[in-house]
Amino acid sequence: MEVTRQARAHVARLDLSTAQVAVLDGQAHAARALWNLLHEYVTFRQGRLATVKECDTAIRAARREIDWMGQLPAQAAQAVLKTYRQAWANFFDPGHPAKRPTFKARFRSRPAVDVPQARDLNITRLNRRWGAVNLPKVGRVRFRWTRDLPGVTRGGPAGRITGARLVKQADGWHIVFRTERQVPAPAAHPGERVGIDRGITVALALSDGTMREHGPWLRDGEKQRLRRLEKKSARQRRTRVPGRPASRRLARTYDRIARLRATAKRRAVDWQHQTTTELARTFGVVVVEDLTITNMVRSATGTIDNPGRNVRQKAGLNRAITGQAWGRTVTLLEYKTRDRGGLVVKVPAPGTSQTCHRCGHRDPAARDGTRFSCVNPACGWAGHADINAAINIRNAAGTAVSGRGDLGAARSAKRQPPRAA
Template identity: 90%
Template sequence: MEVARQARAHVARLDLSTAQVAVLDDQAHTARALWNLLHEFSTFRQGRLASVKECDTAIRAARREIDWMGRLPAQAAQAVLRTYRQAWANFFNPAHPAGRPTFKSRPRTRPAVDVPQARDLNITRLNRRWGAVSLPKVGRVRFRWTRDLPGVTRGGPAGRITGARLVKDAFGWQIVFRAERQVPAPVARPGPGVGIDRGITVALVLSDGTMRAHGEWLTSGEKERLRRLEKTSARQRRTRVPGRPASRRLARTYDRIARLRATAKRRAVDWQHQTTTELARTFGVVVVEDLRITNMVRTAKGTVERPGRNVRQKAGLNRAITGQAWGRTVTLLEYKTRDRGGLVVKVPAPGTSQTCHRCGHRDPAARDGTRFSCVNPACGWAGHADTNAAINIRNAAGTAVSGRGDLGAARSAKRQPPRAA
């Protein structure tokens, strides 16, 4: 039987002491500062980027001359360099949507530290609920054991742990294990095809007439708590002196708001995982629209000379689209369908919601909210507008386009190395 290597990530919560949290916080801030130093060293040159060797020499010199640079383990510093160089490689790749690397600000940067070598982790299982891992300059740390790790659990899945990454969110520090599993190679399987229309009122509408909907991510009590906290933060911001750090009370309010929003995101991601797994198991070919989501959520404010119209309504629509995370849904579908021998096809989006799937007549007036009524007298089909769009998406599978479309070619002209003035 042919065996394939499958790269996956496994997230686990760390159980840290106060002193260990402080050590990881310092490492994360040092890693961010190192990124900014690398960006300044690489870009402010005479028309060329610094080479890897030049950057590595500069990092070694900085670690000898600057005391606080020693807070970050040497391997983690090298990981920052590799990540920075990969960011430039992605920018110069016309097929990649990444933008130009920039400086990282402290408030907007997610704290993270890389542990690129798995040999120093020494992962062991303590009991049914907890495991232990060794972290550089931190020591032995417990983590929540929720899944067997390849190469660690006796009798568990075949494979190995290739490294880890420490990430901090609103709930604290977590460890993301990079796992490489050995699984049977996927075999192309015949299966029914389905078109999926992503919406706001209903999250996913399928061409077979079924729907995949979800409720609110926060309860009524959580929503009320979030509303009160946002009012509190607005009141506390009014007394803040511009240019001065936020007060401890305002920082605590921000932390509480972040935890509630992180709770909503976790519930949304959990629903997306369960739904996409069910779809990948059921259908062999999944057809979706090739949406330009970034363009869809652009602001409508306009300029001073040409102010926008219906700005508040457009802002609400943008929040609704962003809250559905359409791009993440397709990303999950792609790898889950591929692992099961299926295929995800992207088709052009224009006209799918205005065209009758039965007769092919296209008229914007045919759609009224969630109701579609064909205006062609010879047809007259009526039904749910999203179901009609999903059928059109499924029928358009023969006109598949690249997932990136012409976006990469349009940006290729901008992806040039920095030139001397």
Template identity: 90%
Template sequence: MARLDLSTAQVAVLDDQAHTARALWNLLHEYCTFRQGRFPTVKECDTAIRQARREIDWMGRLPAQAAQAVLRTYRQAWANFFNPAHPAGRPTFKSRSRTRPAVDVPQARDLNITRVNRRWGAVSLPKVGRVRFRWTMDLPGVTRGGPAGRITGARLVKEADGWQIVFRTERQVPAPAAHPGGRVGVDRGVTVALALSDGTMREHGPWLRDGEKERLRRLEKTSARQRRARSPGRPASRRLARTYDRIARLRATAKRRAVDWQHQTTTELARAFGVVVVEDLTITNMVRSATGTIEHPGRNVRQKAGLNRAITGQAWGRTITLLEYKTRDRGGLVVKVPAPGTSQTCHRCGHRDPASRDGTRFSCVNPACGWAGHADTNAAINIRNAAGTAVSGRGDLGAARSAKRQPPHAA
């Protein structure tokens, strides 16, 4: 994903295209779900789109190729919904306020990508013109001596800090050889981001600096005051919209820094280890609210809300998603094991007692053992030793079988 350097007029053009694409999706959804009889075919939908472009003036703001991309995406959404193995839900209407603006450029022949200098490249966009973008990585078929392959299209996405471009590429990647690295257990936490079974840890500082935190706090107070001044049922004022934009830009900054740290850390782990063992966590259940009901109110609601924010800020699921494809590309494997008991069990003697853990300190209460050390390191060792009871594995099948055959062992 690379940032586009757009003028004010070009931003307005892309905004119009994105709103038109969203409206076209809604029109397609209405055409397909509210008509009588069978579900329309692709040809019938295409004919309806062409007729709409002739009869509705503002439909012409969206390039014809981008309109066809909306149709393909909509049909694929229904195919995913009817696929029992796919987790996608039923396609619905897209709201203006809750939909991320996006425009597809499905064909790469008119992009005319060139490199301007070390930091910038240039690309041609339909109805927008020649635009510079931030050069962040080598592109196949464009960079001399770069990766072999070709660019098949692009997608324009509007984030909180402006429009970004994502290039779709096609490359032939040979099957990776088996990873020669060893096995490691990884425990995800809040106090320590990632604790490894080899005794090392991967930590990070706050995603926002002190000044940025203070600015975010002031903006949130300002937005609360502006919301109180708004009459019920009235749309947000321009001042409130500007405040929301500033808050979104700060949160986007924090997310970029978090994703950057996750990419660097997961790349390091994927290069160093052949088998990475993690807990099979149901994160959505872990971050549920403790408010309860009127009849049965919850306890420690504010503390649980703070813990939920901390877990969400760590983005544990994204860390494992990045780690899975990076280890797979390098011939490694990510194994998920059952989570219960890993933080309360001594890895040396196997004695399990909640009293053994006190915050980040683990002291085995078994008189015959008495091991003491960091609680997250102990949990990571238990996770690594539980690889023989894996519930799932992503990566090389041969590595998965060998990992499951290996018996648990103590550090």
């Protein structure tokens, strides 16, 4: 039986004391500073970039000469170098969308520390709800046990843990376990092909006539609290002296705002995981639009010489698109359908919402909000606009610009039409 390597990540919340939080915060700041020092050392040279050996020698010298560099474990420092070199490799890769590596700002970068070697973790399960893990220079720490980890629990899934990464979110520190398993190669998915139209009024509209919708991510009371905190932060910013650090009261207000927004994001990710899992189990081929979301959410402000129009309306639309996280939905669908022997196909986006799926007549006037009425007298089809677009997306699979997943003999298409399903 053919087997494949399946690499996944599992996130768990850490239960830290105040002293342990301070230690991890210091390690994260040291890791960010090391990244900036590496970037300065590599880019401020004449003629060529520094090699890995030169960077490693510089890191070892810095750890001997700079006291605060000792806060960061040696293996974590090497992980920073590895990540930095990979960032340059991604930038030079023509097929990778990564931008040129830059300096990391103190308040606009996510604090994180790598634990690259799994043997240092010594993971054990304490009870039904909690586990324990060793963290370098932090000690023994409890974490929330929500699922069995490969190779850790007796009778659990086979596999191993290859390392971990500590990440600070708005609600505290989390540990991300990197797991690896050998699983049988999936057979071809027997499900049908479906087109999915991603929208704002309707989150996901399917070509079979069904929809996947969700409610607001925050309850009414939480929305009111968030609004009060945003007004409070605006008042506190008015009394702030330019160039001076933010006051502790303003920092606390920012933390409360961040926790509420993190709550909304967790609920959104949970809904996306449940919905994409259900879709991956049901359908063999999932067809979506190839959207350039970064261009869609660009500001309409314009310039002084050429100011934009309907700037506030465009800003509201941008927030709505960003809140739906269309890109994350497709990312989740890609690996979940691949695990089940399915395929995700991306097709060109223009015209799918303005074309009648029955007769093929295209007219922008045919769509009015969520209502689509074909203006072709010989057709006259009327129905939900998003369902019509989803059917057009499904029918456009023959003109795909990319395909990711597994179908039949584990084929994958990229920038070329896939073979018929």
